[in-house]
Amino acid sequence: MSLSEHDVRHVAMLARLALTDDEVEAMRTDLNAILGHIDEIQRLDLGDVAPMAHAIKVVNVTRPDVVTPSFPQDVAVMNAPQAENGAFVIPQIVGGGDEA
Amino acid sequence: MSELNLASATATEIRDAIAGKELSAVEVAVAMLARIEEIEPAVHAFNQVTPDLALSAAEKIDALVADGAELPPLAGVPAAFKDNMNLVGTHTTCSSRILAGFESPYDCTAVARLLAAGVLPLGKCNMDEFAFGSSGESSATGTAKNPWDLGRVPGGSSAGSAAAVAAGMATVTLGSDTGGSIRQPGALTGTVALKPTYGRVSRYGCVAFASSLDQIGPFSRTVEDSARVLAAICGKDPHDATSAERPSEDFVAATQSADVAGMRVGIVRDLLELEGVTPEVRQSVLDAAARFEAMGATVGEVDLPTSKHGLSAYYIIGPAEASSNLARFDGIRYGHRAENPTDVLDLYMRSRAEGFGAEAKRRIMLGTYALSAGYYDAYYGQAQKARTVIASEFSAAFERFDVLLTPTSPQVAWKFGEKADPLTMYLADIYTIPVNLAGNCAISVPCGFSAENNGVRLPIGLHIIGDYFAEAKVFRAAAAIERDLALDVRSPLVSA
Numbered sequence: 195m196s197l198s199e200h201d202v203r204h205v206a207m208l209a210r211l212a213l214t215d216d217e218v219e220a221m222r223t224d225l226n227a228i229l230g231h232i233d234e235i236q237r238l239d240l241g242d243v244a245p246m247a248h249a250i251k252v253v254n255v256t257r258p259d260v261v262t263p264s265f266p267q268d269v270a271v272m273n274a275p276q277a278e279n280g281a282f283v284i285p286q287i288v289g290g291g292d293e294a
Numbered sequence: 295m296s297e298l299n300l301a302s303a304t305a306t307e308i309r310d311a312i313a314g315k316e317l318s319a320v321e322v323a324v325a326m327l328a329r330i331e332e333i334e335p336a337v338h339a340f341n342q343v344t345p346d347l348a349l350s351a352a353e354k355i356d357a358l359v360a361d362g363a364e365l366p367p368l369a370g371v372p373a374a375f376k377d378n379m380n381l382v383g384t385h386t387t388c389s390s391r392i393l394a395g396f397e398s399p400y401d402c403t404a405v406a407r408l409l410a411a412g413v414l415p416l417g418k419c420n421m422d423e424f425a426f427g428s429s430g431e432s433s434a435t436g437t438a439k440n441p442w443d444l445g446r447v448p449g450g451s452s453a454g455s456a457a458a459v460a461a462g463m464a465t466v467t468l469g470s471d472t473g474g475s476i477r478q479p480g481a482l483t484g485t486v487a488l489k490p491t492y493g494r495v496s497r498y499g500c501v502a503f504a505s506s507l508d509q510i511g512p513f514s515r516t517v518e519d520s521a522r523v524l525a526a527i528c529g530k531d532p533h534d535a536t537s538a539e540r541p542s543e544d545f546v547a548a549t550q551s552a553d554v555a556g557m558r559v560g561i562v563r564d565l566l567e568l569e570g571v572t573p574e575v576r577q578s579v580l581d582a583a584a585r586f587e588a589m590g591a592t593v594g595e596v597d598l599p600t601s602k603h604g605l606s607a608y609y610i611i612g613p614a615e616a617s618s619n620l621a622r623f624d625g626i627r628y629g630h631r632a633e634n635p636t637d638v639l640d641l642y643m644r645s646r647a648e649g650f651g652a653e654a655k656r657r658i659m660l661g662t663y664a665l666s667a668g669y670y671d672a673y674y675g676q677a678q679k680a681r682t683v684i685a686s687e688f689s690a691a692f693e694r695f696d697v698l699l700t701p702t703s704p705q706v707a708w709k710f711g712e713k714a715d716p717l718t719m720y721l722a723d724i725y726t727i728p729v730n731l732a733g734n735c736a737i738s739v740p741c742g743f744s745a746e747n748n749g750v751r752l753p754i755g756l757h758i759i760g761d762y763f764a765e766a767k768v769f770r771a772a773a774a775i776e777r778d779l780a781l782d783v784r785s786p787l788v789s790a
Contacts, residue, residue, distance in 0.1 A: 197663070209617060209662040210624070211655055212643035224656055225663070227717050232606040235676050238683075245678030246685060248506050248536070249492035249733020250762075255535035269399045275631035284626055285638050 300325050301462025301788045305371040305519040312370040319355035319370035323348045323414050326372040330463050337439050339458040341377045343417040351414045366412035373413035374464040376455045378501040381405050389433035390423045392629045392649025402499025404510045404527040411526035420454030423651045425503045427451050428722040432653040441785035443750045446707040449479030456483040459513045462788040466523050467513045472503045474726025476511045477738040481702035481755020484740045484783040485513045486520045491763050492733035493538035496531030504615035507730040517773040521545035548766040552773035555590030560695035564597040571704040578742035578754045585778050596691045600683045604728040610664045610677035617661030685732040692761040697771045700725045702738040702755035735760045739772040740783045
């Protein structure tokens, strides 16, 4: 499989990465070289093998349902690029009407 | 002050000297901080040095000594942590611009446990950005150097953790290993480097790369010190649901007995014959196997035919998980935010573009592609199936053998810039990756040196692989070969 410039731009949008035209071209070259190697995995005959997602078999690990102190609000926002009154400040997402 | 050379002393020696009042923990901290000031500009193993934290920890140890109280197992031992592990009072940057200045909001469990064991926290170690790399060169904070030859890479991604120990700037350090990021720099710097079994050590507070592969482990000068650190950091943690309900064991006793009579040692023949492994590295593994036989072990051969496809499986699974994990760096809650965004999509796209370096972008793109509609079965699904086969081949091998031997790295430390092409760099982890995919444990222990070239010789690492939770066996084998070879593993930066 070989990635086109269009494919690279599509994946970059999915990954939320703004790439320059130069980066798109370099990425296309690099990814195609890497995929050229890892495509060999498709030649392995693995039809009936069960997929392995995790090294150890643990299922539904739970703790007692007891309320314990959680992350304090001031700590949660202390690394925020912009915060106000203990909340994260972001560009407006919804509307544009008079709800503000 | 005692005669102990702190730049080459072991954790055991330092703790004993403090317990015996030959020197105080504050003297250790002051001496190590002075050494870092002298050596660090040439090596750049640290992203941050923390004199206040080291000195206050040292004062607590000295108060215990003054009171005649029981000392914790690693009292006064100089330590440092890869910069993807949170420690309150330090930045945690993953050597990335996107996390520049990030203040640790809580402590990583492994770090907290090591501090509880009495170590002196000297700082946070340089690394490949988000642990994406095998040379340290993808760090956004400048590149760590190999103390054996400052023109060569220390390996990666735990580049600074390895370099700090090899340069005598820390006695033990913690790294993280997703595809070899502890063991490979361990081999390239002549240090002892352990990747514990997946789940043996909590991952809580270590910034996630690939959650099904990541594991924290130690760098040290001796196998015994490695065992002491593992004993301190292992065990169930309620904050990490994947940490194992597995009691600690007497790992230190395993290193002290170092008895391999009757141990079944397997040379992984097909991996040793891979293209790309240098003759001196291959020979040093065969020589080590002969030493095991001379010590009474039974040595045989085994093939792991699917492991050579591990690299492909890893470069699908690792980036796939990384692309998901790194989605959280979006400029909203923490990290770099682009100036004057027009809307929230623009904020995401430019914050990430400005914050991530080239290799991080490459892995995010690769993982996003492998998980995208139409390609999931061909890549991610197939890689997960290969992972099953790789793990089952290990299980079959461990029915015949107690430990398996391969090189840790196909070659010794290379020069900066030598592997500019990403795929060539990825091949550096061909021996370490299958162990992360299966989830079992392995150690790298120095087993020889390259031929001297321009007055420089470079360390070679032996990769000793064990079954799930077989760290005690791995330690026993590693301590036996360490004792038998009795190599002088002090780098040129550490005087006699």
